[in-house]
Amino acid sequence: MKKESVINTKKALVAALFLGAVSFGYAQTESVATETAATAQVQGTQQNPAIEALKKQIEANPNDTEAIVKLATAYQDAKDWNGALETWKKMATLLPDWAPSYYSQAYVYQSMKDDANAKMAYEKYIAAVKPEELEANKKNLAYAHFFVAYQLQKTDKEQAKQHIAKSLTYDPMNAEAMKLSEFLKQ
Structure with missing residues (x-):
């Protein structure tokens, strides 16, 4: 029983790390998308x-x-x-x-x-x-x-x-x- 508990804890930890990485990656994508849109607007007016x-x-x-x-x-x-x-x-x-x-x-x-x-x-x-x-x-x-x-x-x-x-x-x-x-x- 103790071995199953350790395995389940490891699975939970791996899942948390994975979800955290996905969330972090999503946040980075959102930030990049926002920066890209702002840069595009500035470049659009600079190239006008x-x-x-x-x-x-x-x-x-x-x-x-x-x-x-x-x-x-x-x-x-x-x-x-x-x-x-x-x-x-x-x-x-x-x-x-x-x-x-x-x-x-x-x-x-x-x-x-x-x-x-x-x-x-x-x-x-x-x-x-x-x-x-x-x-x-x-x-x-x-x-x-x-x-x-x-x-x-x-x-x-x-x-x-x-x-x-x-x-x-x-x-x-x-x-x-x-x-x-x-x-x-x-």
């Missing part, structure tokens, strides 16, 4: 001729705001969110009162599933829109206010109500904003 040409253009003239906007947009199209974000931040540094750079940063943060930073960027956008630019920015302002209201609904209901009211002022037919407004009235 439009992005490379724009980067060279900006190297030659670091204040070329038109090229910076085109580069940020190219990064977004390639779904290189880090590249897009850094480029939009550079644009905001060069032109701190240009509202679209903050809206674009918010879009990128949302794409990265970073709602806290998206909310802050939308708030900067709202504050940066000049009165003479309101008409041209109505749709974006409606969305920015909606997003901020949505983020505030659990923590600051009164602020959320103010933002959703502004959202509906800019886009009174937005069904999602109307639903949120009704919810906040409860």
Whole structure:
């Protein structure tokens, strides 16, 4: 009986080692797959001729705001969110009162599933829109206010109500904003 116990213990130990090795191997494969996907994305944007040409253009003239906007947009199209974000931040540094750079940063943060930073960027956008630019920015302002209201609904209901009211002022037919407004009235 004692011999069977030793054999069963050895089998259990071998099985545990085998399963551990398989799990370790799987973890290594997962890590490599993730790294490969990230590397492919970076290489894809590095090999993108439009992005490379724009980067060279900006190297030659670091204040070329038109090229910076085109580069940020190219990064977004390639779904290189880090590249897009850094480029939009550079644009905001060069032109701190240009509202679209903050809206674009918010879009990128949302794409990265970073709602806290998206909310802050939308708030900067709202504050940066000049009165003479309101008409041209109505749709974006409606969305920015909606997003901020949505983020505030659990923590600051009164602020959320103010933002959703502004959202509906800019886009009174937005069904999602109307639903949120009704919810906040409860």
